[in-house]
Amino acid sequence: MIETLKIFLIIVIVILLIIGIYFLTKSKSTAKYRDFVLNYSIALREIKAINKEYNFYNIPNCNMSNSYDNEDNYNNISPKDYLTYQLVSSKDKIYDAMDKTFDNNHLYNQYIKEIGKKCVFNRFDTDITLRNKEELLRIEKKIVSQHIRKVVTDFKITVNIYLTNLTGFCRDSKSATFNDDEIMDLMAAVERKNGDYYLDDDVWQSICSVERGKVSNKMRFEIFERDGYRCKKCGSRDNLEIDHIIPISKGGKSTYDNLQTLCHNCNYNKGSDTIYY
Ligand SMILES: [Zn+2]
Structure with a gap:
């Protein structure tokens, strides 16, 4: 049993050696060809x-x-x-x-x-x-x-x-x-x-x-907070929305000074007019 194992190990080592020598020669010759190309x-x-x-x-x-x-x-x-x-x-x-x-x-x-x-x-x-x-x-x-x-x-x-x-x-x-x-x-x-x-x-x-999409959730909270969580027109605290004072369709931008808090009804009635409340 031990003998078989020894023979087996010797075979493995010999195979590894052959593989090693093969790659070593190959890389040496590759380097030689590489230098030749680089020079000539x-x-x-x-x-x-x-x-x-x-x-x-x-x-x-x-x-x-x-x-x-x-x-x-x-x-x-x-x-x-x-x-x-x-x-x-x-x-x-x-x-x-x-x-x-x-x-x-x-x-x-x-x-x-x-x-x-x-x-x-x-x-x-x-x-x-x-x-x-x-x-x-x-x-x-x-x-x-x-x-x-x-x-x-x-x-x-x-x-x-x-x-x-x-x-x-x-x-x-x-x-x-x-x-x-x-x-x-x-x-x-x-x-x-x-x-x-x-x-x-x-x-x-x-x-x-895209302009409407610039009103982030973070911005919404900040505008609501600035306006005291009340509609700027009627003072309602329900169904609050963010309104573009100058509507986007008229070139208004999504900036803090162009945004205000309105309730749904007041926003609906305002339509596309430009009204500061
Ligand atoms: Zn309102």
Whole structure:
């Protein structure tokens, strides 16, 4: 029994040794081929020269995220609404990033073509030859491909929307990614505006719902507290709501000085008039 165990152990050790020696030789020869490529590869020299000629833009990150502590607001606002709202104010920045990406894309095609033309593999600036041609080609291709620049060539915006509780703990989230065509369509819709109003009803509804969604639960409590938990018009303590003094539909913002406490009836009767109580 003991004898069998000994034999078994010896076999295992021998196998491990063989594996060890195999990997040691392999890594040694890999290092040798690697050095050879680094020193003598003409393709590698070419790509380094090409890299120096090309200047690509760094594209600023245009992704967006926003969080809501009010579940109704969260449910009412889609990533598309949020992007539409942001396009109204960040249009120029996004146009600029899109233009740069477009330029990058154009230049990158040239860059790749030039690499294809000039980086011919398996040409070395030396008389030394290595035995394993396949291994040499594999390593040369790998090293050259590591030198190909990573460039942003297609424009996308990802919008993340979070639902949090009052302490900021995330309860739910939704996300969508928009490509350049979708963004251009939204931009065009945003620009079809007339004064303070937007002719495109979808765009206008998106803008209003995001503006309404800025009234967080935290803000609601603060406004109620400021107004003494009473309707500013009739003094009722029941069915209290937050009213935009200048309505959102007339360009009012969700800021403390534009918000007041009204009961449901007074809010309903006020309609879309601008009345301070
Ligand atoms: Zn009232």
